[in-house]
Amino acid sequence: EIVLTQSPATLSLSPGERATLSCRASQSVSSYLAWHQQKPGQAPRLLIYDASNRATGIPARFSGSGSGTDFTLTISSLEPEDFAVYYCQQRSSWPLTFGGGTKVEIK
């Protein structure tokens, strides 16, 4: 099973600041990595698929990079609605796995 480790667990930032979230895989997932955003009481929402492709309707301030075992989600300038929990997820091999999440909170 591929283990995804996200860091940091919590990121305390102010609106307008840049957020950098990390996801490290225990073995290569090639580019088969996605990022999801989840707000309290809501279903997750796909942000990025295949490491660097924004999903439909996702603002350009969200970008993804990386391949192999190291991936980054960057939010260039935090908007109030971006404070949420972010999960990475791999679809390279079964079982599919999610990272433990990074909570982006208002400082």
Place this chain on the structure above:
Amino acid sequence: EVQLVESGGGLVQPGGSLRLSCAASGFTFSNYDMNWVRQAPGKGLEWVSYISSASNTIYYADSVTGRFTVSRDNPKNSLYLQMNSLRDEDTAVYYCARDWSYWGQGTLVTVSS
């Protein structure tokens, strides 16, 4: 508009059974693979099961193998998860998801005596 609506959740005793449904609309259901994902209260996301569009490929997480069965009825645009021998640790919100772009709102399963 793509919609996924889960139902069938509720309170069940340990050892009991429950069948979840996911009603799909707004797209050609028979063309898409589907997944079930769950989230225990206050915890992260856990993938549960996958079924291909024609039901010829199925996968399960180790934690549910032998107890859960995924199925689909393409003419009825519906996805199912039959859950048997339920345990306390199966308590979670269960989501269906289509190619990760679309998620349902989830249905809560509580396993407790």
